[in-house]
Amino acid sequence: xxxxxxxxxxAHPRNVGEINNPSGIGDVTNEVCLDRIKLxxxxxxxxxxxxxxxxxxxxxxxxxASVLTxxxxxxxxxxxxxxxxxxxxxxxGHLPPAKAHCTALAIDALRAAVESLTHKL
Amino acid sequence: xxxxxxxxxxxxxxxxxxxxMLPYFSDEMGNAQSVHSFGQRxxxxxxxxxxxxxxxxxxxxxxxxxxxxxTEADNLAIxxxxxxxxxxxxxxxxxxxxxxAVLATCEALEASGYRVTYLPVSRTxxxxxDDVRQAIGDETILISVMLANNETGTIQPIEEISAxxxxxxxxxxxxxxxxTDAVQAVGKVAVDVDRLGVDLLSxxxxxxxxxxxxxxxxxxxxxxxxxxxxxxxHERDRRAGTENVPGIAGLGRAAELARTQLDExxxxxxxxxxxxxxxxxxxxxxxxxxGDIQQRVPNVSNLSFAxxxxxxxxxxxxxxxxxxxxxxxxxxxxxxxxHVLQAIGLSRDEVRGSLRFSxxxxxxxxxxxxxxxxxxxxxxxxxxxxxxxxxxxAKAALQ
Numbered sequence: 474x475x476x477x478x479x480x481x482x483x484a485h486p487r488n489v490g491e492i493n494n495p496s497g498i499g500d501v502t503n504e505v506c507l508d509r510i511k512l513x514x515x516x517x518x519x520x521x522x523x524x525x526x527x528x529x530x531x532x533x534x535x536x537x538a539s540v541l542t543x544x545x546x547x548x549x550x551x552x553x554x555x556x557x558x559x560x561x562x563x564x565x566g567h568l569p570p571a572k573a574h575c576t577a578l579a580i581d582a583l584r585a586a587v588e589s590l591t592h593k594l
Numbered sequence: 595x596x597x598x599x600x601x602x603x604x605x606x607x608x609x610x611x612x613x614x615m616l617p618y619f620s621d622e623m624g625n626a627q628s629v630h631s632f633g634q635r636x637x638x639x640x641x642x643x644x645x646x647x648x649x650x651x652x653x654x655x656x657x658x659x660x661x662x663x664x665t666e667a668d669n670l671a672i673x674x675x676x677x678x679x680x681x682x683x684x685x686x687x688x689x690x691x692x693x694x695a696v697l698a699t700c701e702a703l704e705a706s707g708y709r710v711t712y713l714p715v716s717r718t719x720x721x722x723x724d725d726v727r728q729a730i731g732d733e734t735i736l737i738s739v740m741l742a743n744n745e746t747g748t749i750q751p752i753e754e755i756s757a758x759x760x761x762x763x764x765x766x767x768x769x770x771x772x773x774t775d776a777v778q779a780v781g782k783v784a785v786d787v788d789r790l791g792v793d794l795l796s797x798x799x800x801x802x803x804x805x806x807x808x809x810x811x812x813x814x815x816x817x818x819x820x821x822x823x824x825x826x827x828h829e830r831d832r833r834a835g836t837e838n839v840p841g842i843a844g845l846g847r848a849a850e851l852a853r854t855q856l857d858e859x860x861x862x863x864x865x866x867x868x869x870x871x872x873x874x875x876x877x878x879x880x881x882x883x884x885g886d887i888q889q890r891v892p893n894v895s896n897l898s899f900a901x902x903x904x905x906x907x908x909x910x911x912x913x914x915x916x917x918x919x920x921x922x923x924x925x926x927x928x929x930x931x932x933h934v935l936q937a938i939g940l941s942r943d944e945v946r947g948s949l950r951f952s953x954x955x956x957x958x959x960x961x962x963x964x965x966x967x968x969x970x971x972x973x974x975x976x977x978x979x980x981x982x983x984x985x986x987x988a989k990a991a992l993q
Binding site for chain 2: 475480483484486489500507508509510511527528529530531532534535
């Protein structure tokens, strides 16, 4: 049902936690299923140098949150802005169609974190 | 280590069962209806199995009808009674926590003009005999209540209900019948059709370390039942179709093992199940037992872990070789939680965090110890991931 890549993120979620004094926070909840992702990022200059995530909910939500951090750490803010649901889905291998919405929550968290960043800068 | 704790879904076949089936796939391939000696040996195997299944539930061999499994048994019982007695009434009583094989059959009958009452259950998952009594009317022809629930293991008061059925019959409701789906109860508790007072009882092979694709319906002698399948006159004209001789032989052997080892299996599974629960409850806050702690089969533990999604826990356990099941299911962003856990009044979070552990006759203490150690790590890890409104440092300072 779930890909080996997704299962691997469930077994070993990456970058779990919260950054103290982060540059940006994206804390989003899917109001239907109440899955939640809280992403904190640290930016120096134009570079996103660290990201930490916390997540609760179904397996693809946790895996999407985890893989998202791998997709953004070490990238420029401009590059991070262009990360899409498809990038998250591809990084997780196959996702059952009914679970595709979980990648949207990860991207919502990222957009919110970047948005809060823009406001600060 | 591989630990299979999903025995309510299906079980591994016992070695003795496989051995009992093997001849009937090859050398003893006869059709049990054939007159020649191949056929007669197959027929002898079928009749031996029938005696064993009957002995397991204290029935007469002629009251056992072999079918393809629990679902067919439930369909045959419900549709068979509904059609045969339609001129005497079209009302059926069942509960909200039945298996889909019963619920979907009842819904199909509703579409063809029958009226069905779906009774609620208590917070511990037990239907009230008084509710059953109040639901019985002049048009009622069938009451179908499961013996043990497949998700929580809760045992229903079938003896009390059969007493009500007898009272109603003595008042003139001659066409009222009582069916119980005992698929999850057989092999886990002593099942006696006379003590239960049922007219029909469904059981399945693969839930009792027998093969898949075979089951039986107990039909009390003298019960008028319409058939589902038209064809030959197999199974005393109750169920057409060439007998699944290997499956029947396997079910017979599984029934024999379930009967002769019943007490030993019950004691063993209960001790391990209780140990699992005690260990988890003592190590975690926010764990609750769903269903009735006393009135349940000895091999099932349905627990809710607060704050965690059951499917995430299931996947994490699966990666460590542990198989369980969950009442939580999310599809397309809408939760479709277990109808059973909803019926017993669990909150959305409790349903979401539910896991069912179901032990088998061959589950070991070593396997349970491994499952406990993995659960301790996994539940802690998933709970540590839950987002909070405060930064971790501030949260830590508060504790």
